[in-house]
Amino acid sequence: MSKVPWxxxxxxxxVTPCDKSGEVDEPGFRKLIRHVLPNVDGLVPxxxxxxxxxxxxxxxxxxIEIAVEEAGGKPxxxxxxxxxxxxxxxxxxxxxxxxxxxxxxxxxxxxHPSDKGIYQHYYDIATAVDIPIVxxxxxxxxxxxxxxxxxxxxxxxxxxxxxxxxxxxxTYTMEVLEFAGDRxxxxxxxxxxxxxxxxxxxSGMILASAQVYPEVWQAVFRAVQAGxxxxxxxxxxxxxxxxxxFCRYGGGxxxxxxxxxxxxxxxxxxxxxxxxxxxxxxxxxAEIQMELEKLGKIQxxxxxxxxxxxxxxxxxxxxxxxxxAIRQAGLRLGTGKAGEEPEWVQLDLVAGPKESPLGDAYAxxxxxxxxxxxxxxxxxxxxxxxxxxxxxxxxxxxxxLRQANMIYGPTQSAVARAIVDALEAxxxxxxxxxxxxxxxxASVDPRALDRHALYHxxxxxxxxxxxxAFGVGG
Amino acid sequence: MGRKTDWxxxxxxxxVTPFTQDDRIDEPAYRALIRHVLPHVNGLVPxxxxxxxxxxxxxxxxxxxQIAVDEAGGRVPVVAGAGAQSTRETxxxxxxxxxxxxxxxxxxAPYYLKPSFNEVYxxxxxVNEIGLPIIxxxxxxxxxxxxxxxxxxxxxxxxxxxxxxxxxxxxxPFMEALxxxxKGExxxxxxxxxxxxxxxxxxxxxxxxxSANLIPDLWQKVYQAVQAGxxxxxxxxxxxxxxxxxIVVRCGSTQAVKEGLGMMGLPVGNSRHPIVSGGAFRRxxxxxxxxxxxVLGKIGRVEREFDLGHRVVKSQYPAVPRTxxxxxxxxxxxxxxxxxPPFQELAHIDLLLGLKEGPVGRAIERALNEERTGHEVxxxxxxxxxxxxxxxxVRTAKQRRHVYEEAxxxxxxxxxxxxxxxxxxxxxxxxLCMIANVFVHPAAAIRQRIMFNxxxxxxxxxxxxxxxxPALDELIHEKEAARHPFRYAP
Numbered sequence: 001m002s003k004v005p006w007x008x009x010x011x012x013x014x015v016t017p018c019d020k021s022g023e024v025d026e027p028g029f030r031k032l033i034r035h036v037l038p039n040v041d042g043l044v045p046x047x048x049x050x051x052x053x054x055x056x057x058x059x060x061x062x063x064i065e066i067a068v069e070e071a072g073g074k075p076x077x078x079x080x081x082x083x084x085x086x087x088x089x090x091x092x093x094x095x096x097x098x099x100x101x102x103x104x105x106x107x108x109x110x111x112h113p114s115d116k117g118i119y120q121h122y123y124d125i126a127t128a129v130d131i132p133i134v135x136x137x138x139x140x141x142x143x144x145x146x147x148x149x150x151x152x153x154x155x156x157x158x159x160x161x162x163x164x165x166x167x168x169x170x171t172y173t174m175e176v177l178e179f180a181g182d183r184x185x186x187x188x189x190x191x192x193x194x195x196x197x198x199x200x201x202x203s204g205m206i207l208a209s210a211q212v213y214p215e216v217w218q219a220v221f222r223a224v225q226a227g228x229x230x231x232x233x234x235x236x237x238x239x240x241x242x243x244x245x246f247c248r249y250g251g252g253x254x255x256x257x258x259x260x261x262x263x264x265x266x267x268x269x270x271x272x273x274x275x276x277x278x279x280x281x282x283x284x285x286a287e288i289q290m291e292l293e294k295l296g297k298i299q300x301x302x303x304x305x306x307x308x309x310x311x312x313x314x315x316x317x318x319x320x321x322x323x324x325a326i327r328q329a330g331l332r333l334g335t336g337k338a339g340e341e342p343e344w345v346q347l348d349l350v351a352g353p354k355e356s357p358l359g360d361a362y363a364x365x366x367x368x369x370x371x372x373x374x375x376x377x378x379x380x381x382x383x384x385x386x387x388x389x390x391x392x393x394x395x396x397x398x399x400x401l402r403q404a405n406m407i408y409g410p411t412q413s414a415v416a417r418a419i420v421d422a423l424e425a426x427x428x429x430x431x432x433x434x435x436x437x438x439x440x441x442a443s444v445d446p447r448a449l450d451r452h453a454l455y456h457x458x459x460x461x462x463x464x465x466x467x468x469a470f471g472v473g474g
Numbered sequence: 475m476g477r478k479t480d481w482x483x484x485x486x487x488x489x490v491t492p493f494t495q496d497d498r499i500d501e502p503a504y505r506a507l508i509r510h511v512l513p514h515v516n517g518l519v520p521x522x523x524x525x526x527x528x529x530x531x532x533x534x535x536x537x538x539x540q541i542a543v544d545e546a547g548g549r550v551p552v553v554a555g556a557g558a559q560s561t562r563e564t565x566x567x568x569x570x571x572x573x574x575x576x577x578x579x580x581x582x583a584p585y586y587l588k589p590s591f592n593e594v595y596x597x598x599x600x601v602n603e604i605g606l607p608i609i610x611x612x613x614x615x616x617x618x619x620x621x622x623x624x625x626x627x628x629x630x631x632x633x634x635x636x637x638x639x640x641x642x643x644x645x646x647p648f649m650e651a652l653x654x655x656x657k658g659e660x661x662x663x664x665x666x667x668x669x670x671x672x673x674x675x676x677x678x679x680x681x682x683x684x685s686a687n688l689i690p691d692l693w694q695k696v697y698q699a700v701q702a703g704x705x706x707x708x709x710x711x712x713x714x715x716x717x718x719x720x721i722v723v724r725c726g727s728t729q730a731v732k733e734g735l736g737m738m739g740l741p742v743g744n745s746r747h748p749i750v751s752g753g754a755f756r757r758x759x760x761x762x763x764x765x766x767x768x769v770l771g772k773i774g775r776v777e778r779e780f781d782l783g784h785r786v787v788k789s790q791y792p793a794v795p796r797t798x799x800x801x802x803x804x805x806x807x808x809x810x811x812x813x814x815p816p817f818q819e820l821a822h823i824d825l826l827l828g829l830k831e832g833p834v835g836r837a838i839e840r841a842l843n844e845e846r847t848g849h850e851v852x853x854x855x856x857x858x859x860x861x862x863x864x865x866x867x868v869r870t871a872k873q874r875r876h877v878y879e880e881a882x883x884x885x886x887x888x889x890x891x892x893x894x895x896x897x898x899x900x901x902x903x904x905x906l907c908m909i910a911n912v913f914v915h916p917a918a919a920i921r922q923r924i925m926f927n928x929x930x931x932x933x934x935x936x937x938x939x940x941x942x943x944p945a946l947d948e949l950i951h952e953k954e955a956a957r958h959p960f961r962y963a964p
Contacts, residue, residue, distance in 0.1 A: 245964055277818070277917025284964050354806040354833065363806060363826055363837035366911045367863050369849055374865055377824040377911075380956035382812035383757035383934065384944055389808035409960030420953040423946060430946060434803060451963050 009041030081106030250280035286402030336464030339457030418462035484516025487686035557582030726754030809939025811931035884928030
């Protein structure tokens with residue numbers, strides 16, 4: 001039984017846009033809200049994603065006022081939690097003055113109060129200010145669960161109306177539903193488990209990713225309401241990787257990067273968080289971009305990828321090896337192709353003695369990384385170099401770190417594996433380990449997404465190339 | 475109540491269990507190991523955690539205890555690892571240890587299914603009935619449960635045969651609580667190699683240590699120094715072994731100790747699966763362990779020849795059993811080194827080593843005559859002539875500093891260290907040259923780690939290039955289980 005009618009549906013945990021000097025960007029915040037409003041049931045300013053803990057009380061109040069102004073009558077659940085009760089009460093008062101519908105109050109953190117202290121915290125807030133309160137369990141940042149037995153008792157307080165559970169721990173969610181679900185509504189706050197939580201009985205969601213793809217969450221919500229679990233699963237699956245990146249690699253930081261790619265620039269997070277290169281790796285930012293392209297949120301740049309077409313012996317111009325030089329030095333050549341678009345690959349292999357033009361080309365490559373086509377020494381994993389020593393040279397420019405990652409991750413480990421397999425099978429003679437070097441020109445489609453498929457395709461293509469170069473089946 | 479025993483004090487190695495190539499207990503190797511440690515220790519612990527008791531059959535456990543008792547010959551007490559998950563098996567093993575002549579049994583807290591405190595208490599109550607002195611064994615890192623002080627206190631006070639407690643948690647507040655409750659009645663041993671001096675200084679009676687297989691003599695010095703009230707000496711020795719023992723404790727203890735013993739010329743084989751070489755004991759740990767054993771004088775230096783083509787030079791090389799008898803083929807040698815953590819500051823070096831008149835030397839001279847925006851190359855030392863190449867395009871002043879100052883400093887220091895160690899032959903430095911292709915992550919921040927990880931990576935790369943590692947058998951052995959960290963989606 002719900003105490004309030006609005007504890008349902010999809011709420012975005014809004015980021016707080018900041019300008020270059022680190023000040024709150026009010027027009028940016030309005031722009032963000034106008035971007036999401038058509039697809040959401042309400043707004044949550046100044047939550048964890050909104051970096052509430054880096055805001056002054058004045059900034060927080062102003063953000064809530066703006067959210068209320070822009071909400072067009074939709075409910076505004078304002079983040080107003082704090083480590084201490086005294087401060088939390090003041091923030092809740094501010095939120096009420098700013099016109100908030102309700103307040104989201106995080107479990108008191110840093111010093112770890114006892115169960116009694118936690119109960120007292122919420123009791124004091126709820127009795128001091130007459131506004132609906134949503135409890136907030138997020139042990140990833142508070143380092144403590146909001147104890148179920150405390151929630152069970154807090155649910156008796158008339159203006160405690162709900163709980164947001166960001167733990168992603170469905171055993172906790174189910175337990176709270178069991179003991180307090182008759183009196184308060186639950187929201188899921190963990191983007192990776194929205195569907196199971198809804199199916200388990202929560203009423204809605206407050207999500208960081210609900211400002212990036214709110215319409216997907218609306219569709220999940222409707223599908224579960226309609227009992228169409230197959231559709232809900234398909235939709236959840238379509239945003240699973242992005243949701244995982246948002247949840248685990250930087251939260252609001254990652255969301256700000258996604259919004260920027262989508263043309264809703266929310267600026268940078270406040271220090272000590274870094275916009276990228278901290279919790280959110282450059283590689284993961286690039287991954288966000290690929291996933292947004294897949295979702296149709298941003299336009300994929302045109303790529304006219306094609307495999308090298310020239311005769312095999314003429315493909316090694318980057319190594320300054322002409323067909324004539326290759327023939328004269330008696331170098332081994334092989335090529336292999338495997339897979340289906342976009343994880344299709346072609347590998348062109350040249351192998352030969354260290355004391356040959358190939359040895360010079362190998363050494364020279366390591367002194368002169370081609371821009372966006374940096375060659376790398378093939379390893380099975382770090383500190384496990386394969387021999388004969390083999391350089392992988394990407395055939396096409398790596399537009400970003402995620403594409404580069406496709407080379408130094410799946411491609412590299414598959415090339416390495418194929419080499420060791422060939423050594424074990426005797427296709428590559430053991431003497432070659434010491435006497436020869438190899439260079440692989442790797443043509444990997446920049447649109448490749450599926451690392452697992454790519455790994456297997458590269459392994460097959462490399463096996464074929466080795467077979468041809470070392471005179472087996474070629 | 476007075477102390478129940480007087481024999482349980484000092485340094486006890488938690489002996490590894492040597493295995494043969496075909497995975498049977500290697501008895502001669504085990505005896506050799508015991509003879510290696512015996513002059514320096516106050517007792518022996520066969521079939522403990524480091525002895526992989528959890529991977530041994532009952533028969534094998536009995537056998538290693540028997541051998542230890544035999545080799546000890548009454549000179550030092552043998553405390554036999556006799557713990558198991560069920561009370562029934564623990565009782566049987568403890569009874570057997572008594573019959574085999576062990577002076578005591580080291581009994582681990584029952585693990586996997588997590589019994590409650592009262593169940594743990596009653597487990598030991600049954601073991602107590604056997605009549606063999608018992609050492610309670612707290613190792614929450616493995617067992618998944620931590621004795622609480624009230625459990626330990628109750629067992630120490632209520633069970634007449636509980637004569638000691640081994641605490642491997644490294645949790646000094648817990649140990650202090652034990653001192654408060656039961657010191658003087660039972661012996662309290664530290665089992666965490668990183669905090670030995672602290673624990674002994676605070677009042678521990680001794681230590682059961684994995685690293686005491688490798689450096690029993692040094693631990694005996696620490697113990698003696700603390701006994702003599704000379705904390706400064708104890709602290710100094712602890713500091714000298716700290717890096718070595720951190721690797722042992724945190725990076726796959728059994729395999730780490732075994733590979734360390736192998737490097738010292740005491741071959742004891744590998745750990746049993748699922749522990750694998752290059753697993754928890756990573757390859758970068760292997761390099762570091764080796765260099766620490768060199769520093770501590772546990773790996774000696776022997777003469778090696780380097781065939782530079784037109785002449786042969788020599789050095790006193792810190793060889794391990796797998797080191798080639800002679801170094802040749804200096805046209806082009808390839809090495810790779812990787813060192814971390816942390817992730818953003820990890821170092822990855824692709825290294826080429828060769829003669830100046832070969833492909834490496836020609837590439838260096840050519841590179842120096844070319845313009846490279848973002849990939850400026852620099853000669854960072856002349857002996858041997860070494861070219862630093864940044865893998866990633868250098869775009870910012872910060873990256874420039876990270877590559878050309880911090881990473882370069884680490885690489886130069888590594889080269890100096892390897893000349894000092896006899897790995898790079900002093901007599902050949904004017905003829906050799908190197909290209910170090912150095913990866914520094916654009917988001918790296920901690921300058922000290924950039925420097926030091928590059929130092930470690932460069933040392934590993936130089937040694938691997940020279941020694942021709944990894945060898946074919948290593949590649950074939952590891953190809954299936956190898957897990958490239960960037961092969962998977964975020």
